[in-house]
Amino acid sequence: MPIINLSELVNRITNPVPWEDVKYNFPWNDPDFSKRMLKEHLDESHDLASRSPGVMNRQLDWIETTWFEPREVKTVLDLTCGPGLIANELARRGYTVRGFDVAPAAIDYARKTATREALPAIFNERDIRAIGYDAGYDAAIFNYGMPNSFNKEEFSLILNRTRDALDPGGFVILEFNSLNSIKNKTGREWRTVSENGLFGERPYLWLQENFYHEENKTAAVIHYIIDLENAGVRTYSICYQGYTRDDLEPILNSCGLKIVAEFDSLTGETGLDDPVNMVVIAERIESEGE
Ligand SMILES: C[S@@+](CC[C@H](N)C(=O)[O-])C[C@H]1O[C@@H](n2cnc3c(N)ncnc32)[C@H](O)[C@@H]1O
Known part of the structure; x- marks a missing residue:
């Protein structure tokens, strides 16, 4: 899972092709x-x-x-x-x-x-x-x-x-x-999580962006998790066919x-x-x- 600086968020991908540009799946097998x-x-x-x-x-x-x-x-x-x-x-x-x-x-x-x-x-x-x-x-x-x-x-x-x-x-x-619920995976949402969330124990700011790729009937959901202590950004994503x-x-x-x-x-x-x-x-x- 890549960790980027907060300032790099501005250059994040905005029109990804799922599985081609978005490769990191959820770390399902990670113990934590x-x-x-x-x-x-x-x-x-x-x-x-x-x-x-x-x-x-x-x-x-x-x-x-x-x-x-x-x-x-x-x-x-x-x-x-x-x-x-x-x-x-x-x-x-x-x-x-x-x-x-x-x-x-x-x-x-x-x-x-x-x-x-x-x-x-x-x-x-x-x-x-x-x-x-x-x-x-x-x-x-x-x-x-x-x-x-x-x-x-x-x-x-x-x-x-x-x-x-x-x-x-x-x-x-x-x-x-x-297919319709996959197509509906579009849009952006910000949330705050005070502690013990799915993406971390510490408080974080959570940007979720959803993209649908019409040609391949695929979608990508990208979660940017911004650690409020050190402002490091972890990315989690999942693609759907x-x-x-x-x-x-x-x-x-x-x-x-x-x-x-x-x-x-x-x-x-x-x-x-x-x-x-x-x-x-x-x-x-x-x-x-x-
Ligand atoms: C949304 S949960 C569904 C769990 C269960 N089927 C249920 O309905 O309660 C998805 C599950 O898929 C598992 N998973 C994801 N990718 C997997 C893989 N490549 N091999 C085995 N399990 C996987 C995850 O660890 C997770 O437990």
Whole structure:
């Protein structure tokens, strides 16, 4: 993560191409950042890192009754599982679950919960771009817009490995940010944080700038964090790839998956005016001889 002087802010990038000009992702695997992020995951007053328990349980009820029970799902893979709130809840409901996440504090929390409650859930601290996911899963979940946060090559890699990890008849539930919500990532906002914020323990001034790149359907969100003690500026950024269903179809097909259903939310809504999410259920394509 680059640290610049306050005076250099004036020369900051103002029309970036996401992933080309904006390369630094959130430091998900940094121990301190992941501890601070864990606090956000566990804060039930907002849905900013994980869904609050009420929302999450409504989503899991829908997933269970519409997809898991009719298809007799027993084993579930959770990609970017965070502190395992979903995975451990599925394990409480009787599923055998494996979760992968790169954040050490989140995985530690997930494991401790599973151990304390003797749940059938295993958690691995891994970058999902760097590993295979084993095999034998009936279903996979990749939620909370995280499919948008990888570039197209990385996303294809993850989908190929997901497909390989699924048993015949297996399927993946993908929860994207809708293209419109990616397009709406424009504008600028200043905030002050007195202490113990996501981006630092000490008080800071926070400039967030959002950019949408029409040609590539990509967005970048750049956070400039100005330390109020020494005026050093740290930069955190995250890029998003937007997709329509038509964009997704060939990508999924080339990774051995076919779309079987599409919704506006993880509770199965359809026909919303301006949905924030796009949920796609994609099933493993059986190749001849399998
Ligand atoms: C918004 S949170 C969602 C957590 C969880 N899916 C949920 O709904 O509660 C995103 C998670 O993705 C994880 N993550 C980001 N990039 C990753 C990567 N390359 N490999 C594994 N995990 C990653 C982060 O550490 C973080 O825990």
